[in-house]
Amino acid sequence: MKKIEAIVRPEKLQEVKTALVNIGATGMTLEDVRGFGRQKGQTSTYRGISYTVEFLTKKRLVLVVPDDQLEKVIDTITTAAATGTIGDGKIFVSSVDQAIRIRTGETGDIAL
Numbered sequence: 001m002k003k004i005e006a007i008v009r010p011e012k013l014q015e016v017k018t019a020l021v022n023i024g025a026t027g028m029t030l031e032d033v034r035g036f037g038r039q040k041g042q043t044s045t046y047r048g049i050s051y052t053v054e055f056l057t058k059k060r061l062v063l064v065v066p067d068d069q070l071e072k073v074i075d076t077i078t079t080a081a082a083t084g085t086i087g088d089g090k091i092f093v094s095s096v097d098q099a100i101r102i103r104t105g106e107t108g109d110i111a112l
Helices: 010-022 067-081
Strands: 002-008 028-035 042-046 049-053 056-065 089-095
Touching: 002 010, 002 067, 010 028, 010 056, 010 067, 056 067, 067 089
Parallel strands: none
Antiparallel strands: 002 056, 002 089, 028 056, 042 049
């Protein structure tokens, strides 16, 4: 099993979620996050005054998927979240040793 953490633009969230549901991915967790990468924040002007927003608002989706679905989920997120400009986000993948469904005690892929 693999854990996928995808940091995406807030305006792309619905598009990413819909695309994931369409390929059968279930069990997503969503968090509001703030941070910066290469973009290093953003300069804006409000009522003639310039200011820098150092931490940009993003959305973090967390999914755990069976190994055989990994590439399909990554491709789906990449396609749905892309705008082609800096700040589109990142995807991180890590291994999951075990998953347990609390209600039934099921373990492994069937617990997902």
